[in-house]
Amino acid sequence: MATGREIDVLSEHFAAAPATFTTSPLYRALCPVVAGDRSTLELLTGRRPGQQASYLFFGAAHYLLLAGVAHPLRDFYPSLVGSSAAEPADAGPVLRDFCRRYRTELGELVRTRLVQTNVVRRAVALRYALWAIGQRCADPVHLVEVGSSAGIHLHVDRYRYLLGDRVFGPADATVSLDSRWLGRTPPPDLDDVPLIASRTGVDLNPVDVTDERARRWLRALVWPENQDAATLLHAALDAVATEPPAVVAGDAVRVCRDLGRGLPPGEPRVVFHAATRMHVPADRRVAFDRAIDSIGDGGPLYHVWQEPPSAPHGGHAADPRGELAMHGPDGVVVPLLRVDGHLRWLGPLDPAD
Template sequence: MSDKIIGTDREAARQRLRQAFTDPREFTSSPLYRALSRTVAGEDRLLELAGRGRPGQYPTFLFFAAVHHLLLTGTRHPLAAFYPSLVGEGRQAAPGQEAGAALIAFCAEHEQALTEVISTRLVQTNQVQRAVGLRFGLSSIAAEVAAPVHLIEVGASAGLNLRFDRYGYTVGDRTFGDPASPVQLVTEHHGTGPLPDLDVLPDLASVRGVDLNPIDVRDPDARGWLEALVWPENHDQRALLAAALELTATDPPPIQAGDAIDVLPRLAGALPAGEPRVVFHSATRMHVPAHRLDAFDAAIASLGETGPLWWISVEDAPDPDPRPAPTRHGAALRLRAPDGERRTLAVVEGHLRWLETFTDA
């Protein structure tokens, strides 16, 4: 390959990175990361650093988590003054719009340490709140399932969602689950459609996760990385994560390490033939390289070759949107039944802080 082609490829990659930081729509609840994204987009050296992650990793999430991780683990620098997670709840962090110069200096001083984190870690956010989506999906199929189900989460990270049955839930004005659990999930309910009874669930025959690099909930370093992935302003989410980690550490679910594309077909053959199974994934497909998406979907579908498969996911925006007059941008909580029928159960905020139900036309 000629130097000219190599140079063109590098420039194209840099431009893709620049676009990711120029329009960081994902940081809806982080003014600091939105401000710092503009700084990264304007600095080729920072873009080059952000691009040192493994293929398929979301560069904005990975880069800012790496910076956050170094600060949380004791790296002293003026940049910390701009992070609400570091100045402490109840204290005012410095304005994020003024943090750009500090970020540039921090990255120059700690480039080697940042490269080590960016090149070896994975974006493995374990948003406990997404357990609401899993429970909603399971309650929606409870009447259709005649036997206990084998539950598999793809992209399970630390497996916190797999302990969904040990949490308490408030959805709108209704409560479900364990009211005494230290993990209490609160979700707004919008829309005119009915909410299923989240206490009516299929029995579980087995529970397991699949992840490229499972997080050991008993490992302080691994737990620290999960904390770094929480955006600096999200104090409630950080407290919720800590509570879920403590609860799950007493009885971690089994999580198989490996690429789902390789693992799931083998797992399909290991499950008891004819017994129902449910697969769940949320904000996982977005991290799969584009050229492997078809193989990822086929691997999940392979679970249905040896028994009836219900496929629950929270990934993309609904298309078409089933709501008559959408006013909130959200993702589709989708279900594919064993007969291949696909339906959108609800439209949800990406972290399941709200969900919107609707009446079928």
């Protein structure tokens, strides 16, 4: 039974959540509706520990609509009806009705699913970090992504990157990522990156990219207005499906030590995580950081992260604007870039550069 305090915390979360849905007028309009809907908030108390409630809830509703549920709520989703979508401001009562009618289905999804949004453009953050690592280390690296979801970023060396007026990556890539470069000077040479000697993901729930329902869940987590991100997601999932990377199933806290031991001793390893530490329950984050550090027991560790300011790497005061940061074997944190959460843009830390 949910406590009044739990419901209050969830209500406050939804009341504050419009600020995070920067590119979704629909979700911004619906957040206050959920904040005031006690019955839906009660459903959300059944979610798995650490899962961000608004991403999970909107993902669940979108999933049902994408699966073909016939309800007038679908008329508000550009992902379903394109540019004829109805005004977000009118969606509140329709959402409340949807939640009443599909309470069982929504409850099942929020209890069992995880926020696994695989944001393809975040590969450019990893690509930049690999360039920075290449400036410090000439050897091939073993790449580990913690919280890899479908494993899209593990193919970081197989995509084409359009950044400012420069292009990087193989010319025959089937996936092209475009991000805005905010620097006054051009980005560095992102073709100058270390070779990837091996690639391994770690996830609580590795996503089978050939499973239609698993793909639909990933699509549902893309906000309904972001059709370009959805198109990119489909292209990347198809690319990953041709050669799915190995992903170890389990909690990073439990599996990282053994994974590190399995890598060739003395060889450099890069651990990357994006939007993952933020979903680790607060009381597990120190253990999460230690588990990642343990991968460095067998060889030089380069640890790269892109997490929101609410969940920075332990002990590091994150830049509130959002950043990509790393540390090498000496443990000294090096902020690398300012980044948009979905990597629609990235740029030097100093806007004058």
